[in-house]
Amino acid sequence: MKEPLDAASLCKTFDLNFLSDAAILSEKDDIIGQPRAVKSLETGLNISHVGYNIFVSGAAGTGKLTAIKQFLGKRAGLQPAPSDWCYVNNFGDPYRPKIISLPAGHARNFRSDIKKLIDEARSALKKAFTSEEFSEHREAIVDKMKRKQNELLSVLDEEAKKENLTFRTSPMGIFIIPVKNGKAIDETEAGKLTDKEIKAIREKQEKFNKRLDNYLDERRKIEKAAQEEIDDLGRKAALFAIDALIRERKSAYQSLGDIVTYLDEIKEDILHNIPAFLDGESKQNQAKALFGGENDEESLLAKYDVNILTDNTDMIGAPLIIEPNPTFTNLVGKMEKESRFGALLTNFSLIKAGALHRANGGYLVLPALELLRNPLAYDSLKRCLKSKHIEIEEATDSLGILSAKTLKPEPVPLNIKVVLMGDSHIYSLLYELDNEFRELFKIKADFDTAMELNESAIKSYAGFIGKLVKEEKLLPAGKPAVERILQYGCRLIEHQEKLSTRFGKIADILREASYYAGLEGTAEITALHIERAIEEKFYRSNLLQEKLNDMTKEGSISIETEGERTGQVNGLSVIDIGDIAFGHPNKITVSTDMGRDGIIDIEREAKLGGPIHSKGVMILSGYLYEQFGKQTPVSISARIVFEQSYAGVDGDSASSTELYAILSSLGGIPIKQGIAVTGSVNQKGEVQAVGGINEKIEGYFEVCRLKGLTGNQGVIIPLQNVRHLMLKKNIIDAVNEKKFRIWAVNNIDEGIEILTGMHAGTADSKGEYEPNTVKFLVNNRLKEVTAKLKEFSIGQNGRVPAKAYKNSL
Structure with missing residues (x-):
């Protein structure tokens, strides 16, 4: 009969003599235990x-984000800082602001230079236009215009006298008045005129009106010519005043063609808007309506402002931006609005950068799930990556609805590496359903949840502990604490030769252990503090387990841990409630009789069994046919049920348990109720590994402890699960004291012998088993059932139906 496992095989122990105290205090900055992911990155x-962006896949808690920040941070620090980007006014079309690129750290100086230029230009213009020389030239032009107008007026006056006419000007126009005896005719005299005289005067007036129109045309031409001459004078004076200022700035930025062009545009705009720089209020009001500002002076200068989109003055290396909330506007930027006179207005100075702008020339890290949750965000990201430009637009424009006249800023060239963070499920969905995703994210960096346990891995764990202690000012951890942390790492991954890479959970235990050590006033974290942190973490969430154990102890949930029963075995299941998982026994019973229904899974019939559990039950039929159906038809009806189970059941880890119960029921052999069983089985009777092995053993041990340990209790597990054992100290102590036992079996024969204390039995060449063995009794029972079934069929029909007999085979 199989011997139980010794205590040494129930938990991994460590010899840390090679680990120095300095190694524990050192810091580990590399990505730990992820060679595949590092190579992919x-x-x-x-x-x-294009397209070689990265999707970092892996389970939560593996330290993906921290590792990526460290990995990219080192790389970014070795690269040059990217260019600064600014938006400036487009004087030709203010609704299409222009983008300008400058070397890193030069944007502030550029904005300061432009502001200084405008201030100096205003001063120079005011000085030029208030100078005595300019006034003299302007007065000369005005005097010249007046002389020409007076000459025209004199000629007109002479012509009017010859026709006995004169004219008077008023705000309503020029009126032609008849003259008599050298005096203008008033209303009284006009009333005395004869019809003939009136008709003659009207003919003269109509004739002179044509001459008057010619005079007015000539007068306007003289005024226009004078105004053009004054404007030309003003333009020359303005150009002379600001040309040196513009040349000075162009010389400073001669290597930046966009800025040189922009300076030329500023010069032209100033020359076309000289009154706005002097005293033209209408021009200022127009600027205020479009560009805003607290007063007219600010409004005037606003269109010459420089909107710094990204400023890398203080940047050391390439940018690394982590955007936890990748909304549409947070990614591609936005155009803010100001309320003016009840309307929402915007201009180029209200354009704000998004994460893509800030990360341009470097790296952008985004959570994939949040990106997909935010409308338009994922599509806008793909559009930017494909076009290699960032185009800021309104969300309604992106959707093609409610389009209104607004800014259309010039797109910003994009040079970036995007890293998406998510789990394997999101990656699979995107890869399968989105062709563009495959083209844009060609690299997958998969973070594993486990790493090989070796000396290098132990040093990495120690380095991680040292770094966390230093960064978060925790108490230092001694070697015993490190060993307990290593055991916890093995437990998380359920393997004695591997360590978990869920460093988030490791860090939580260290923080809590440091807290408990601080409460006790100790100088360092010990193994007891680590143990307390682990137990307290479990205790905070295991209320349901305690309730179930209490119900089991008082008998509300029927679990027998002593005596023997036929067709009844304690199976083990794992209950996962999110933050913790724990094991609990389930009573599994089987009833058998003659029939041709085969094995009936009551859980499946009640729609409580999952597909994997149903598959496991079906495999049991294959085992029975394999072992007993070669000589005798297997003609039975067996009903399997999880007693007092009212929720769904899935998984095949109870299939060996169910098979033991079937064999017990068929052979009439009692099973020791103190021994619980877990493990799946195949048709050949080989017991296979299952998950949650530690939780199952600990859950059953706790029930046995509450009911009273007798020394006859224990658990049968698959042999392949021995390497997964990382059990609690109280179980190891109980095993050492012979109060609890754990057997590891390779096949059903080994397990049934432990449960029944009877030899399993070996078939001879004829397929017969030696007497007084489990299989002998089962085989005899099957023969009896088959014989009775034949008798019953003959009694009913007088013969054995060929179809029924064939089915029984």
Whole structure:
């Protein structure tokens, strides 16, 4: 009969003599235990072609974000800082602001230079236009215009006298008045005129009106010519005043063609808007309506402002931006609005950068799930990556609805590496359903949840502990504490030769252990503090387990841990409630009789069994046919049920348990109720590994402890699960004291012998089993059932139906 496992195999122990105290205090900055992911990251970052962005996949808690921040941070620090980007006014079309690129750290100086230029230009213009020389030239032009107008007026007056006419000007126009005896005719005299005289005067007036129109045309031409001459004078004076200022700035930025062009545009705009720089209020009001400002002076200068979109003055290396909330506007930027006279207005100075702008020339890290949750965000990101430009637009424009006249800023060239963070499920969905995703995220960096346990891994764990202690000012951890942390790492991954890479959980235990050590006033974290942190963490969430154990102890949930029963075995299941998982026994019973229904899974019939559990039950029929159906038809009806189970059941870890119960029921052999069982089985009777092995053993041990340990209790597990054992100290102590036992079996024969104390039995060449064995009794029972079934069929029909007999085979 199989011997139980010794205590040494129930939990991994460590010899840390090779680990120095300095190693524990050192810091580990590399990505720990992820060689595959590191290689993928290096490949994606080193290939500069379009589409080689990265999707970092892996379970939560593996330290993906922290590792990516460290990895990209080191790389970014070795690269040059990217260019500054600014938006400036487009004087030709203010609704299409222009983008300007400057070397890193030069945007502030550029904005300051432009502001200073405008201030100096205003001063120079006011000085030029208030100078005595300019006034003299202007007065000369005005005097010249007046002389020409007076000459025209004199000629007109002479012509009017010859026709006995004169004219008077008023705000309503020029009126032609008849003259008599050298005096203008008033209303009284006009009333005395004869019809003939009136008709003659009207003919003269109509004739002179044509001459008057010619005079007015000539007068306007003289005024226009004078105004053009004054404007030309003003333009020359303005050009002379600001040309040196513009040339000075162009010389400073001669290597930046966009800025040189922009300075030329500023010069032209100033020359076309000289009154706005002097005393033209209408021009200022127009600027205020479009560009805003607290007063007319601010409004005037606003259109010459420089909107710094990204400022990398203080940037050391390339930017690394982590955007936790990747909304549409947070990604591509936005155009803010100001309320003016009840309307929402915007201008180029209200354009704000998004995460893509801030990360331009570097790296952008985004959570994939949040990106997909935000409308338009994922599509806008793909559009930017494909076009290699960032285009800021309104959300309604992106959707093609409610389009209104607004700004259309010039797109910003994009040079970036995007890293999406998510789990494997999101990656699979995107890869399968989105062709563009495959083209834009060609590199997958998969973070594993486990790493091989070796000396290097132990040093990495120690380095991680040292770094966390230093960064978060925790108490230092001694070697015993490190060993307990290593055991916890093995427990998380359920393997004695692997360590978990869920460093988030490791860090939580260290923080809590440091807290408990602080409460006790100790100088360092010990193994007891780590143990307390683990137990307290479990205790905070295991209320349901305690309720179930209390119900089991008082008998509300029927679990027998002593005596023997036929067709009844204690199976083990795991209950996962999110933050913790725990094991609990289930009573599994089987009833058998003659029939041709085969094995009936009551859980499935009640629609409580999952597909994997149903598959496991079906495999049991294959085992029975394999072992007993070669010589005798297997003609039985067996009903399997999880007693007092009212929720769904899935998984095949109870299939070996169910098979033991079937064999017990068929052979009439009692099973020791103190021994619980877990493990799946195949048709050949080989017991296979299952998950949650530690939780199952600990859950059953706790029930046995509450009911009273007798020394006859224990658990049968698959042999392949021995390497997964990382049990609690109280179980190891109980095993050492012979109060609890754990057996590891390779097949059903080994397990049934432990449960029944009877030899399993071996078939001879004829398929017969030696007497007084489990299989002998089962085989005899099957023969009896088959014989009775034949008798019953003959009694009913007088013969054995060929179809029924065939089915029984």
